[in-house]
Amino acid sequence: MDGAPDRAGAVLTVIVPTFNEAPNVPELVRRVGEATRGLGVDLLVVDDSTDDTADVARALAPTAELPVRVIHRRTPEGGLGGAVLAGVRASTTPYVLVMDGDLQHPPELIPTLLARVQEPDVDVVVASRYIGDGSSAGLSGAVRRAVSSTSTAVTRAMFPVRLRDCSDPMTGFFAVRRAAIDLDTLRPRGFKILLEILARHPMRVVEVPFVFGQRYAGASKANLAQGVHFMWQLAGLRFGRMSRFAIIGGLGALANIGIVAAMTSLGAHWLLAAIVAAEVTIAGNFLLQERFVFRDLRHEGKGVWARFGQSFVFNNVETMVRLPLVGLLVNTMHVAAVLATAITIAIAFVVRFTFHSRVVYRPRASSRREQLVEREVEQAVAPPAPSSETV
Numbered sequence: 413m414d415g416a417p418d419r420a421g422a423v424l425t426v427i428v429p430t431f432n433e434a435p436n437v438p439e440l441v442r443r444v445g446e447a448t449r450g451l452g453v454d455l456l457v458v459d460d461s462t463d464d465t466a467d468v469a470r471a472l473a474p475t476a477e478l479p480v481r482v483i484h485r486r487t488p489e490g491g492l493g494g495a496v497l498a499g500v501r502a503s504t505t506p507y508v509l510v511m512d513g514d515l516q517h518p519p520e521l522i523p524t525l526l527a528r529v530q531e532p533d534v535d536v537v538v539a540s541r542y543i544g545d546g547s548s549a550g551l552s553g554a555v556r557r558a559v560s561s562t563s564t565a566v567t568r569a570m571f572p573v574r575l576r577d578c579s580d581p582m583t584g585f586f587a588v589r590r591a592a593i594d595l596d597t598l599r600p601r602g603f604k605i606l607l608e609i610l611a612r613h614p615m616r617v618v619e620v621p622f623v624f625g626q627r628y629a630g631a632s633k634a635n636l637a638q639g640v641h642f643m644w645q646l647a648g649l650r651f652g653r654m655s656r657f658a659i660i661g662g663l664g665a666l667a668n669i670g671i672v673a674a675m676t677s678l679g680a681h682w683l684l685a686a687i688v689a690a691e692v693t694i695a696g697n698f699l700l701q702e703r704f705v706f707r708d709l710r711h712e713g714k715g716v717w718a719r720f721g722q723s724f725v726f727n728n729v730e731t732m733v734r735l736p737l738v739g740l741l742v743n744t745m746h747v748a749a750v751l752a753t754a755i756t757i758a759i760a761f762v763v764r765f766t767f768h769s770r771v772v773y774r775p776r777a778s779s780r781r782e783q784l785v786e787r788e789v790e791q792a793v794a795p796p797a798p799s800s801e802t803v
Contacts, residue, residue, distance in 0.1 A: 423452040424507045424526050424587070427499035429492045430457055433513040434465040438472060443519040445477030451523060454479045456503060457513070458495040460488035493605040497598055500590065509587040510605065516625045517585040525587040528618050535592040535615040538606065539622040540580035546621035566762065567607060569769030572709060574610055576775045577617040581607045585622065657765050660700045664693040665757045672753050682742060682749040686735055694727040701768065712775035722772045730760055
């Protein structure tokens with residue numbers, strides 16, 4: 413590690429994990445320095461690059477407006493999440509802030525995040541693209557924005573309680589009270605370190621909106637491999653609930669297929685067989701999910717009949733959408749009715765899990781979040797304090 417340790421009296425370490433971001437580092441250091449002037453902030457670059465990013469950061473340190481340190485990891489264990497964890501371990505300030513090195517996270521928001529995380533009832537402040545004036549406009553293309561929003565919805569569905577106060581668990585821009593994190597529990601294996609932190613710790617969360625901007629220089633590092641790593645991370649964090657949902661869905665699928673097979677073998681039309689099978693398995697799946705998947709959430713939100721009604725209606729709508737697809741496979745592509753049913757059920761799995769977690773068993777907003785919202789509304793409508801200046 414290069415550079416002096418955290419200054420005595422410093423309150424915040426800005427941790428920037430980098431991978432081949434040399435063209436962005438000078439502007440990053442300049443803007444962070446200007447935005448945090450006089451706030452007691454240090455900048456720590458944790459670098460896994462194969463270019464000269466670390467050297468550029470070191471060269472800027474003597475003239476920067478704030479202390480700049482560099483950790484260059486020869487072995488990038490844990491990917492971006494591992495880099496953040498290394499930075500937190502190397503810091504000694506009471507608060508740490510994580511942001512990307514490509515300036516898609518605006519440094520000018522750092523003072524706001526620092527002020528909020530220092531409040532007595534806050535553990536982590538999340539810069540969210542999905543509240544207020546926030547936006548993900550900086551993501552390149554509609555496809556990436558759609559993938560991002562879908563991933564966020566699925567992630568929140570898998571952690572309905574831990575993430576109920578966080579609209580953007582996929583963001584890489586957040587500030588956290590260092591004492592609120594047990595570093596030994598973290599197992600970073602990808603680039604969504606905030607999700608790792610929130611999933612493993614009961615955190616008091618506050619959000620502020622931000623606009624995800626355009627890259628200052630260079631190209632995005634997002635690729636298929638990162639997507640695979642994310643899915644692996646998600647499965648590792650929340651294998652239990654989704655796996656139980658999958659097992660029950662699998663049992664329901666077998667029952668569905670068995671009913672279709674039995675009825676068509678007896679001469680029934682495939683459409684009638686599919687309808688009967690769907691209605692029987694919808695009711696059976698709901699009862700099993702109540703007992704084995706969402707048992708801990710049954711008292712967090714709606715009553716049982718409301719849950720059943722939403723589940724029943726959604727599954728029937730999903731069936732009405734799915735059956736024409738079965739018909740297309742059977743009548744046009746000449747796929748066997750049993751195989752066509754199995755294919756469409758598999759496709760519908762993620763959609764059904766997400767809906768049930770995010771809608772049917774959606775927890776009520778925590779009382780703390782409601783109090784924070786009420787406080788922010790009161791502050792927004794309160795008349796301005798009288799000025800101490802005289803005219």
